[in-house]
Amino acid sequence: MATLVKTPSGTWKAVIRKQGWPTSAKTFRTKRDAEDWARRTEDEMVRGVFIERAPSERMTFGTALDRYLAEVTPTKKETTQRAERLKAVSLRLFFGKYSLAAVNADLVARYRDHRLGEGKKPNTVRLELALASHLFTTAIREWRIGLVQNPVANIRKPSVGEGRDRRLSKEEERRLRKAVTAHSNPMLRWIFDVALETGMRSSEITGLTRGQIDLHRRIVRLSKTKNDSARTVPLTQHAKEVLAAALANPVRPKDCDLVFFGEPGRDGRRRPYNFNKAWLTIKSELGVSNLKFHDLRHEAVSRLVEGGLSDQEVAAISGHKSMQMLKRYTHLRAEDLVGRLDSLRKR
Incomplete structure (x- = not known):
């Protein structure tokens, strides 16, 4: 059974302690909201589908992107590393301050339309979305960040097109x-x-x-x-x-x-x-x-x-x-x- 505590600031904190599950707690403005959350969470625990969402609510997209660039990107080829750092710039500008939990399919679709509206080529936008998608997949599978699904997977991607047909005369x-x-x-x-x-x-x-x-x-x-x-x-x-x-x-x-x-670089390497x-x-x-x-x-x-x-x-x-x-x-x-x-x- 959940414990509801009124804090000195007037908010309500719900704490759930259930055998077999880590202690979960969350603060709400009203007692009703705290009760609703506690009821849903206990039900998910009983059904075995509970996911601790707090980490995804606390971590911003910008922070997650920094972690990705520091841990995942270096495992790729140098050319891919350079490309991902460039793609990360526009993703950070748009999503950076959102929490991972707040990034949904609608927001990702707005990003897609925004970039296309700026005149970016469909394939450029598609590759940027691919980077964002892999970030969410990594956060879900490896970082156990508490996301239910990858929001990028649920939107329509820009068409690749037929490719260039430029021939040399x-x-x-x-x-x-x-x-x-x-x-x-x-x-x-x-x-x-x-x-x-x-x-x-x-x-x-x-x-x-x-x-x-x-x-x-x-x-x-x-x-x-x-x-x-x-x-x-x-x-x-x-x-x-x-x-x-x-x-x-x-x-x-x-x-x-x-x-x-x-020519040799600053480190002396050619x-x-x-x-x-x-x-x-x-x-x-x-x-x-x-x-x-x-x-x-x-x-x-x-x-x-x-x-x-x-x-x-x-x-x-x-x-x-x-x-x-x-x-x-x-x-x-x-x-x-x-x-x-x-x-x-x-x-």
Whole structure:
């Protein structure tokens, strides 16, 4: 049976002591509210479904987010860690002062609509919601924070869309190749060529070490990838020549194993070459609009398909786990298919 005590401030405190359950207490403005809570709580204990909600009512979303970033985020890849810290900024601004118990599906839906209304891309909002969802899942399953359900799981997520279909024209490729070749750092040209020849991600290219490259067998072994699946990438003759030149780079320090390396940081460590600023400058100077470096991966994968490789062969090279994802990265030019259609009629 619950004990009701009137506090000196005039509020009512309900205390429940039941065998087999930890002592639960909560303070209310009125005696009626305290009685109702005590009745519901005792009933949940009898039915074995009681959840101590006090921790979720005391912990704010901002505090939970800090704990997540300190405990969970560091277990992920460096690129994922950076991405999650960026996503956390907007989540903190919107939800930060709410208690975890106060964040419901309606509030999450308002956040979704607010971000979309700001002009954020649906996929950006979807990824932010994914971070929030994993925070709540972690709080429920691991921190035992006293939440009944994950509020993010009960809302409609923004549609991913059909993906980008940006292809690189021959003229754009010619101009870009000329510009990166003229750049003072030859690593920019080598990275550009490897991306178009292999379809590797920029992080996979810049993270390459000398031991991953086998020029004799014309392969690159990738152990750290976006989807955590190691794969072996075959090299075209041109890709082999480009990587051979990169490996022979005369300015590489003897103690540096990176193929594409940057200047030493404050800690003295050399990290992968960050070519983003140079790439953006060249694009701006050439007036090449709406082209991301990642689009070179799209271009490379599309060329593999156009070259006659099967979906399974292309997936083995690109690392796509599903044919649906491969389809989103593959965009065939209709004009390039005209000749193949004509050749079929001649058979």
